Amino acid sequence: MIKWFTAVIGYIFFRFPGAVLGFILGSLIDSATSKNSGGFKKVFTQETEVTPADFELNLLSLSSIVIKADGKINQTELDYVRRYFVSSYGKERANxxxxxxxxxxxxxxxxxxxxxxxxxQHTRYPSRLQILHFLFGIANADGSVSVSEAEEIQKIAGFLRINFKDFESIKAMFFKTGDHAYKILEIDKTATDADVKKAFRTMAKKYHPDKVQHMDQIHIKGAEAKFKEVQKAYDQIKKERGIN
Structure with missing residues (x-):
């Protein structure tokens, strides 16, 4: 396939950054030139998912950006990524x-x-939310998310076209501040009890694990973790307000 050829050419001239860019450009060419029975295949539909190999390479690249965000390479964060791939694909493939x-x-x-x-261009919005959650998990692997890591993840979220409220919601799952429960539900402290209940239903639906059933098992587990954080946030607010 073209993407592997362009990846090799990119590596020859610009080493690994060139390989990544060459792979992406080649993938675009592959997508544009592939045909189905009715003519040219539509490029970059939201229903078109990346292949496992494509997804691994891109996820590894984003992971490296987060790990190096604070100017050092933390072994705990490297181990977090490794455990992810062992859980997803088995030890041999992970190695x-x-x-x-x-x-x-x-x-x-x-x-x-x-x-x-x-x-x-190749994934659904719920999948990108799960990628964001995974990146925060990497940053938090050493016990806390640094300011530089959070800023880098915010840039990535922007490139992934994740809206600011969704970014703040997932970020609040890792930053336990005085109003983090409200941020997780994407509401203000001034929200009415009715608004709190409505927000919980909306967020529970958004982060439901069924949204990422097309992804690998580790991402499904990540979705379950987000879903639990939404439930915990709602329970906390109910307790504070005395909501039945």
Whole structure:
């Protein structure tokens, strides 16, 4: 396929950053030139999902950006990514994937904008929310999310076209502040009890694990974790307000 050829060419001239960009550009060409029985296949529909290999490469690249955001490479965060791939694909495949990840980590530059463009054009919105949750999980692996990591993830969220309220909702799951429960439900403290109940129903639907059933098991577990955070936030607000 063209994407592997362009990845090799990119690696020859610009090492790993060139390989990533070449892979993405080649994927775009592959998509544009592939045909179905009715003529040219429609490119970049929201129903078109990335292949497992595409998804792994792009997710590894975004992971490397978050890990290096604070200017150091934390072993705990590396281990978090490794456990993710072991849980998703098994130890043998994870070992092979992690060798690629080591090359990505050593790379000086990876374009988050190009990677997110490709992901956005090939994945559904709930899938991108789960990617955001995973990136926060990496940053939080050492016990806290640094300001630089949060800022980098916010840039990625923008490139993934995730709206600000959804970004703040997922961020609040990792930053336990005085109003984090309200942020998770995407409402203000001034919201009425009726608004709180309505917000809970809306967020529970948005983060329901059924939204990512097309993804791998580890992402489904991540969706379940988000769903539980929504429930905990709602329970906290109910307790504070005495809502039955």
């Amino acid at each position: 092979a994937t992690f060798r690629t990840f080591n090359e990505i980590i050593k790379s000086r530059e990876v374009s988050a904008q190009h990677i997110c463009l490709y992901i956005t």
